Amino acid sequence: MDMQVSFLDRLFESGLLIETGVDGLYGRSGQFEDVITAFERLIDRVGGADGAEAIRFPPGMNRAYFEASGYMKSFPQLAGTVHSFCGNDHDHMSLLQCMEEGGDWTKEQKATDITLTPAACYPLYPTVAKRGPISMDGGLFDLQSYCFRHEPSKDPARQQLFRMREYVCMGTEAHVTTFRQTWMDRGVEMMKSIGLEVEIDVANDPFFGRAGRLMANNQRDQNLKFELLIPVTSQANKTACMSFNYHQDAFGQKWGLTLADGSTAFTACVGFGLERIALALFAQHGLDTSQWPEHVRKTLWG
Template sequence: MNTMTDTAALAAAAQAAEAPSFRDELLAAGLLIDTGENGLYGRSQIFEDVVDRLNVAITHLGADQQPELLRFPPAMRRTDFEDSEYLKSFPNLAGTIHSFCGNDMGHQRLLRALDDAMTERDDDRSDDWMAQQKPTRVVLTPAACYPIYPVMARRGPLPAGGRTIDVLSYCFRHEPSLDPGRMQMFRQREYVRLGNAEQVMAFRQMWIERGSLLIDLLQLPVEVDLANDPFFGRGGKIVADSQRAQALKFELLIPVADPRGKTACLSFNYHMEHFGAIWKIECEDGAIAHTGCVGFGMERITLALFRHHGLDVNAWPDDVRALLWGDTQARVAHGMETMRTASDDTEHDSGERV
């Protein structure tokens, strides 16, 4: 037994346990505001400024695609949500919206139950008053792209070139955690592609390259990985394995709060005909449309910047500050041109070797 080594390991573990977590540092700096509920935070002016400037960079990254810009509230029709089959895969993450729909007697019962609940501490409070609540016709949006598909279906067949949509929304997932990278309410910025299989696959590959470029310009460490969603239940592993086998989902992973792991900050998804079949979205030739999307986790990318460049934005690397607070359009355009040149050179070299 190496007593010195064991003692040092125990001391290091104790020090790590006492050290403030990244979440603690963010709260102490006032960048995130504690609401008393895990995974539910306020955001400071500085935090929101970074999010806004990231959005500008993402807009310039996709401007040449001439996307249609659509914005929805963070809620969607319950019937559309039911049709999406989200509950089949992620019932544990879904959030429904309930409201009081009763009469005077029901209101009195609610008030009595509420009075009883308020005599207890927060963690011990009864939820009996919620027995007077009924489900409404809307639910919280689980992913920014979900409201798009029924809207596209109502427009009729897609044009020959398909459609590209730019969407941004707050989303909800019931996943309370002390990890600030795993919020219950967060924003997703997405570009969504609807068309035939070739159009959607080309779109996804393009955005894997452009997403990687953005993270490179932000000077963040990144890893691209084949991924799968956290499908619920005993059959979830089978579905997840199938998703990986078909290479339907890739993620850009960046270390954020957990030093032992990495957080998915961007995802690149190919849905095949799933949403096209559900909502009967057709291509110009009558075939069922394929869909895909690239999703930017706005809070997660922002957190990654604070994690790797420090909590003082004025001390961030000059090139990062110039990208976000300088001529963003020119810097993004230069990065994309450099990327295209490198790709052309690679293809040229490959052709010469053949």
């Protein structure tokens, strides 16, 4: 924890991250963004030949899809719903009076049709399902968006609003498990190429509550989730900078994703935590990118 605060303070002092008064909500400097942009170009080079369809969703998604996803069963504490004022002139005057008196004006806000996106791939599954059956060659999608998770923290690697780049594969069981293994191998090579020390380990999601602990154990036992770990603020508690998720046919069943032969599609996704990878680079190579090792600079900026 002390190491996390100390690293966060150094990031603020250097100007790479900019305080906003809320833990886990930060501005980014131009230099910080240059690292993210360069790393995304590296992803493009590694994954480009696969011919994924690029889609960019905004940072919010249809609340009806969010509800159907089951996210509130598993991670209710992390979700963010978007609420707005829907009143008339008179309600507006009451609202301003409430604000003036320091009252809780937010209680009168009404939920809109939008929730914040919890992971870049959430809006994809219902979108693809509407298109009809997936070719037997499988479907491959390239996504990136800001994601929200309500977990205020002084660990700079645990932000409330952060970007996730993802590839999502839909197809037969063999197809999507091969896809996941390919990206586990690529991920390790990519991180080595930018001078980061990595390990891959089986993992589980932060499911909520007592029942959630059973789901977490189940997920680990079945090797459904792997993470690529890199030391950012601690050698002992490494940070997950990529995750490799195999959903079996659970999302296929939930969203009605079928293959051309009528069978239910299997799915898998690999995600890059872009801010975490940038932070891992700053932690490993220092806060001034011009001083990074030559081979790292060459890989990122050519």
